[in-house]
Amino acid sequence: MKKNTLAVIAVVVAAGIGGAWYMNRGAHAEGEGKNGPAGAAGAAQGPTTVNVAAPQRQDVGVDVAANGTVTPQQTVDLRPQTTSTIREVHIREGQFVKKGQLMFSLDDRSDRAAVAQAEAEVARGKANLADLERQYKRSQDLVAQKFLAQSAVDSLQSQVEAARAAVAASAASVRANQVSASYTTIRAPLSGRVGAINVYGGSLVQPATSLTTITQLDPIDVAFTLPESSLGALLAAQKAGKVAVQASTGGEAKPVTGELIFVDNTVDPTSGTIRVKAQFSNADGQLWPGQYVNTRVTVRTIQDAVVIPQNAIIINAYGTFVYVAEKDGTARQVPIVRQHAFGLNAAVTGLNGNEQVITEGKQNLRPGGKIKIAADAGPAAKPQGAPATKGGGA
Numbered sequence: 002m003k004k005n006t007l008a009v010i011a012v013v014v015a016a017g018i019g020g021a022w023y024m025n026r027g028a029h030a031e032g033e034g035k036n037g038p039a040g041a042a043g044a045a046q047g048p049t050t051v052n053v054a055a056p057q058r059q060d061v062g063v064d065v066a067a068n069g070t071v072t073p074q075q076t077v078d079l080r081p082q083t084t085s086t087i088r089e090v091h092i093r094e095g096q097f098v099k100k101g102q103l104m105f106s107l108d109d110r111s112d113r114a115a116v117a118q119a120e121a122e123v124a125r126g127k128a129n130l131a132d133l134e135r136q137y138k139r140s141q142d143l144v145a146q147k148f149l150a151q152s153a154v155d156s157l158q159s160q161v162e163a164a165r166a167a168v169a170a171s172a173a174s175v176r177a178n179q180v181s182a183s184y185t186t187i188r189a190p191l192s193g194r195v196g197a198i199n200v201y202g203g204s205l206v207q208p209a210t211s212l213t214t215i216t217q218l219d220p221i222d223v224a225f226t227l228p229e230s231s232l233g234a235l236l237a238a239q240k241a242g243k244v245a246v247q248a249s250t251g252g253e254a255k256p257v258t259g260e261l262i263f264v265d266n267t268v269d270p271t272s273g274t275i276r277v278k279a280q281f282s283n284a285d286g287q288l289w290p291g292q293y294v295n296t297r298v299t300v301r302t303i304q305d306a307v308v309i310p311q312n313a314i315i316i317n318a319y320g321t322f323v324y325v326a327e328k329d330g331t332a333r334q335v336p337i338v339r340q341h342a343f344g345l346n347a348a349v350t351g352l353n354g355n356e357q358v359i360t361e362g363k364q365n366l367r368p369g370g371k372i373k374i375a376a377d378a379g380p381a382a383k384p385q386g387a388p389a390t391k392g393g394g395a
Contacts, residue, residue, distance in 0.1 A: 048371035051362035062299040069225030071292040075217040082184040084207040109185035116178040123171040130164035193217040221283040226274035234300035246279035306348035324359040
């Protein structure tokens, strides 16, 4: 019984193998009849559709980005120099004032009285001096006629000199009282914007009382830090001329351009950064003290650089390269070096600038492979986002 069962199984397996061989042979023969020898049609592939872009030649600025803080060049906290009461406030909160403009008037009655008293002392001293000088002159005539002793003349001369000293002292007292009286009028020490006013007419003030603050807004500074790796390029750029700095407050505000004015003399060993400062013209008040801004410093400029889209660049274990579309419809691999990347573009070396760089479809390419430029790409697409003269972004 077992032998019969095994025989049946063997017959079924043999029949299956034979049927599979027959079907495979038939399909193979049909393929040869349609396409010739096997593998010839499978090996042949159509051209790869690609998009291309024409490199652009332009000056590219190498920028370093950092976060900064707007800092005024001058801020003054106004305080009285004497104890008195406010007679009148001549300015408003938030007002722009010019240097020398009257801001506060204090009660000056006692100071004016002190000045008048000192001036009266000067007048009395001058009158006394004039009388002594007349007496001294008459005494000299009497001595010449031998009607008066020389000792009397010497005494009058001493009195004249003492009177002159008294007049000089009284005049100095007048000036001192005038200085004290000048403290009763408080004027703006610089041009700027007035802050909150903390006193009103009739308020009692003393030297510890803060009246208000004045902050200079134009020009204004932006302070920020840069990594010490940028120090060499920054100093070289500063030595070559003015270093441009851009500051942006974000949103829809346009960036403003200023000039680097300060590089600190020491690198912070803890953070590895160096403090720098830029000055900006701020007539429109776009920058405000204490505001956070994004800054960009152009440390150098690559002259006449070849700029291509970054999506055309391929990086693998063998290096960095791009594919270039040849006139015969093939792709050529060109090694490049990326000098500086900014936005969607990059400045590179290794290209002449007149090639057609493949930007899309490159993942299916091999050196020498056939290509077909997409119809919607046109003859050559320009790099997107390329600036006219300088690039941005580190």
